[in-house]
Amino acid sequence: MSSPSLLVHDLMAGYGERTVLDDINLTIPSGRNTAIVGANACGKSTLLRTLSRLLVPERGKVLLDGLSIHRLPARRLAQQLGLLPQSPIAPEGITVLDLVSRGRHPRQGLFARWSSADEAAVAEALEATHTTELAERAVEELSGGQRQRVWIAMALAQQTGVLLLDEPTTFLDINHQIEVLDLLTDLNRMRGTTIVMVLHELNLAARYADILVAMAKGRIYAIGAPEKVLTEQMVWEVFGLASRVIEDPVTGKPMMIPLGRHIACEPSRDRVEEPIKNTPSAEICA
Amino acid sequence: MSEPLRSDQLCLAAAGIARIRRKRARRRWYVWAVLLACLLAGVALTLMRGQSFTPSMTLLRALGGADVPGVGFTVRELRLPRAVVSILAGICFGLGGVAFQTMLRNPLASPDIIGISTGASAAAVFAIVVLSMSGPAVSIVAVVAGLGVALLIYALSWRRGVTGARLILVGIGLAAMLQSFTAYLLMRAPSWSLQESLRWMAGSVNGVQLNQALPLFIALLFFGGLILSCSRDLEALRMGDDIAEGLGVRLTATRVSVIVAAVGLVAFATAVSGPVAFVAFLSGPIAARLTSRNGSLLIPSALVGALLVLLGDYVGQFLLPARYPVGIVTGVLGAPYLVYLIIRDNKSGGAL
Numbered sequence: 230m231s232s233p234s235l236l237v238h239d240l241m242a243g244y245g246e247r248t249v250l251d252d253i254n255l256t257i258p259s260g261r262n263t264a265i266v267g268a269n270a271c272g273k274s275t276l277l278r279t280l281s282r283l284l285v286p287e288r289g290k291v292l293l294d295g296l297s298i299h300r301l302p303a304r305r306l307a308q309q310l311g312l313l314p315q316s317p318i319a320p321e322g323i324t325v326l327d328l329v330s331r332g333r334h335p336r337q338g339l340f341a342r343w344s345s346a347d348e349a350a351v352a353e354a355l356e357a358t359h360t361t362e363l364a365e366r367a368v369e370e371l372s373g374g375q376r377q378r379v380w381i382a383m384a385l386a387q388q389t390g391v392l393l394l395d396e397p398t399t400f401l402d403i404n405h406q407i408e409v410l411d412l413l414t415d416l417n418r419m420r421g422t423t424i425v426m427v428l429h430e431l432n433l434a435a436r437y438a439d440i441l442v443a444m445a446k447g448r449i450y451a452i453g454a455p456e457k458v459l460t461e462q463m464v465w466e467v468f469g470l471a472s473r474v475i476e477d478p479v480t481g482k483p484m485m486i487p488l489g490r491h492i493a494c495e496p497s498r499d500r501v502e503e504p505i506k507n508t509p510s511a512e513i514c515a
Numbered sequence: 516m517s518e519p520l521r522s523d524q525l526c527l528a529a530a531g532i533a534r535i536r537r538k539r540a541r542r543r544w545y546v547w548a549v550l551l552a553c554l555l556a557g558v559a560l561t562l563m564r565g566q567s568f569t570p571s572m573t574l575l576r577a578l579g580g581a582d583v584p585g586v587g588f589t590v591r592e593l594r595l596p597r598a599v600v601s602i603l604a605g606i607c608f609g610l611g612g613v614a615f616q617t618m619l620r621n622p623l624a625s626p627d628i629i630g631i632s633t634g635a636s637a638a639a640v641f642a643i644v645v646l647s648m649s650g651p652a653v654s655i656v657a658v659v660a661g662l663g664v665a666l667l668i669y670a671l672s673w674r675r676g677v678t679g680a681r682l683i684l685v686g687i688g689l690a691a692m693l694q695s696f697t698a699y700l701l702m703r704a705p706s707w708s709l710q711e712s713l714r715w716m717a718g719s720v721n722g723v724q725l726n727q728a729l730p731l732f733i734a735l736l737f738f739g740g741l742i743l744s745c746s747r748d749l750e751a752l753r754m755g756d757d758i759a760e761g762l763g764v765r766l767t768a769t770r771v772s773v774i775v776a777a778v779g780l781v782a783f784a785t786a787v788s789g790p791v792a793f794v795a796f797l798s799g800p801i802a803a804r805l806t807s808r809n810g811s812l813l814i815p816s817a818l819v820g821a822l823l824v825l826l827g828d829y830v831g832q833f834l835l836p837a838r839y840p841v842g843i844v845t846g847v848l849g850a851p852y853l854v855y856l857i858i859r860d861n862k863s864g865g866a867l
Contacts, residue, residue, distance in 0.1 A: 282760075305763075312761030314755070314758060317754060317755060317758050319754070321803075326532055326536070331750070334747060334751050334764070335762055337747065348529050348533055349525070349529055352531075352532055353525055364532055
């Protein structure tokens with residue numbers, strides 16, 4: 230499967246009067262795994278929505294293999310570009326097999342019958358996500374991790390060269406987060422699928438993505454390899470958080486350690502000198 | 516998935532899911548067949564049993580056009596038109612209702628709850644009483660009014676997008692207004708019988724004629740075909756707008772086709788039988804339970820709708836102490852379900 234390239238040119242987008250994204254120029258390299266990171270409300274999800282044409286930009290364009298995605302016929306675009314929104318809702322009573330089979334929608338005409346190619350794609354998607362044995366279960370009965378694998382299976386059955394995911398690991402335990410990200414990495418390495426995902430967790434983004442896109446206030450702050458992008462300065466300027474970035478002893482990727490106000494054994498130079506106030510813990514975490 | 520998937524393993528998986536698919540398809544056909552058999556049995560029952568019993572051989576001869584004394588008129592002029600119109604109207608209500616419920620992802624969003632059939636009914640009464648119209652012209656007025664009401668609901672509930680809950684509340688309000696308008700019009704037509712008035716308030720197939728079935732049948736072919744052609748897109752819409760669009764569904768085009776087709780079906784049926792209470796509202800949920808959500812609900816809902824009207828009419832005519840129009844019977848069936856839905860949504864934090 231050839232992986233088309235995705236190019237964003239001079240993009241401005243928003244909701245009604247409110248401009249969320251401005252002056253975005255971006256090349257998503259084909260066949261790589263790109264993660265978009267940034268603070269809440271910085272426009273990450275809006276960028277992903279614009280890339281997947283759920284949102285029509287006010288200015289600029291998004292080009293898929295040189296063609297504007299907002300001009301392509303819906304079905305043809307859906308054959309090349311898959312999308313998994315944040316916490317999607319499964320229809321009441323739908324089984325795993327039915328849900329995953331929906332991924333074949335863009336490849337089925339009005340009167341087309343279910344073909345062996347469709348069946349093979351669904352089988353492959355189920356196998357790849359280890360959900361074959363769940364095929365007859367109702368999606369609503371599954372655990373959060375299983376459910377997310379099923380949604381990814383649906384996107385896989387769509388067999389697109391590009392897959393966009395909005396926070397695919399939200400609400401998952403750490404083991405399920407790793408499972409989902411491993412699965413996406415497999416997909417990227419074995420099929421060459423271009424992956425673009427919005428991620429909250431900086432360290433996981435740095436570990437799994439080939440390219441990090443850091444966004445702040447609706448603009449792109451930095452783009453490049455995780456080693457280049459994930460720096461103490463970036464964390465400070467994008468998230469407003471003092472941190473230390475060290476090398477992950479396991480992967481050699483950069484790893485960010487946040488400095489809160491209550492650090493137990495901090496070397497003296499960065500010690501945040503502030504008396505402990507009677508603040509609710511939630512505020513400290515924020 | 517650390518190593519590439521082996522092809523024999525894939526073949527095995529594919530064969531496995533193909534088997535599941537065949538099993539589910541068999542079960543689906545089975546439910547359809549049972550519903551169809553019930554419908555045929557219902558038709559036989561309503562044709563044979565009325566004030567008098569008609570044995571099956573006599574019935575067939577009478578249907579074939581033979582002049583059986585005392586039976587020919589009853590069967591051909593009274594029972595047959597009633598059965599045919601009941602089935603056609605029931606299919607129209609069932610399809611239109613489930614299309615709306617699926618598209619708006621809410622069982623309360625059916626055309627008879629949100630005022631579309633009430634609007635069509637009010638327009639039909641207006642056309643007959645005030646404009647002295649009759650025949651297909653009434654249907655056209657009803658369809659236009661139904662579409663107008665749909666548009667009005669949409670416009671009134673628009674505030675930076677339309678949410679299901681607001682649309683339903685606006686629709687319920689409009690339905691109440693339109694119903695009082697119908698009642699007002701009926702008061703000004705004193706020559707009408709109670710039965711005739713009840714047709715336009717609750718729905719009835721009293722005194723229908725076979726020539727009213729033809730426009731209904733044509734409408735069903737046209738609008739029903741349009742809805743069936745959107746079947747897959749409708750199923751995709753159940754997963755939310757974002758997923759549907761990601762799967763290549765053209766949201767606006769699908770919505771417009773479904774609304775026009777569903778309103779057309781409901782309005783054409785209403786112009787003949789009046790707004791038969793709750794048939795559109797009940798058919799989809801009953802079909803969903805009968806099929807355990809196996810496949811598209813369109814066809815099973817259509818069959819359930821036909822059964823509801825046909826049997827509701829029979830019950831109203833012969834099994835109750837007085838003669839009631841079908842709408843009263845289906846209304847009694849539907850009201851508890853409506854209460855149940857509202858309680859359930861209230862408990863689950865209003866998953867409207």
